Amino acid sequence: MFAKILLGAWLSACSADATTTHIALNHGAREVLLTQNPWINDGIVAGVALSGVGINHVLRREGHPRMAIVTMLAITAMRSAVAIHNARVIGELR
Numbered sequence: 371m372f373a374k375i376l377l378g379a380w381l382s383a384c385s386a387d388a389t390t391t392h393i394a395l396n397h398g399a400r401e402v403l404l405t406q407n408p409w410i411n412d413g414i415v416a417g418v419a420l421s422g423v424g425i426n427h428v429l430r431r432e433g434h435p436r437m438a439i440v441t442m443l444a445i446t447a448m449r450s451a452v453a454i455h456n457a458r459v460i461g462e463l464r
Contacts, residue, residue, distance in 0.1 A: 373430060376442040377423060383449035384419035388412045390456030397463040 392408040395401060404411050422445055429438035 373426065373435065373438060373442070376439060376446065377426060380422050380426075380442055380446045380449070381419055383446050383453060384415055384422070386453035387449050387456065388415040390453050390460060391415070394456050394459045394463065397460060399459050399463060 388411070391401065391411050395406065395408040395411070400406065401411060404414055422442070426438050426442055429435070429441060
């Protein structure tokens with residue numbers, strides 16, 4: 371049950387990152403790591419989101435449920451930090 375909640379949190383964090391990146395780029399921010407095209411960035415974030423789900427599934431299937439939970443906590447925290455940073459950038463641009 372907890373793993374499913376973490377998957378929801380992971381997908382929400384990815385969605386928040388994609389949304390805030392898209393808004394920031396439309397307000398004139400510059401992307402450091404990816405392209406300046408917000409639609410391409412959205413596609414990359416979607417791919418990363420799906421890969422996180424896949425990694426979680428493989429870890430649980432191979433008998434590593436604790437590792438799956440630790441991994442999901444770590445990558446969700448990282449993606450949430452990116453979304454928070456993007457929100458701060460948006461606030462500074464307005």
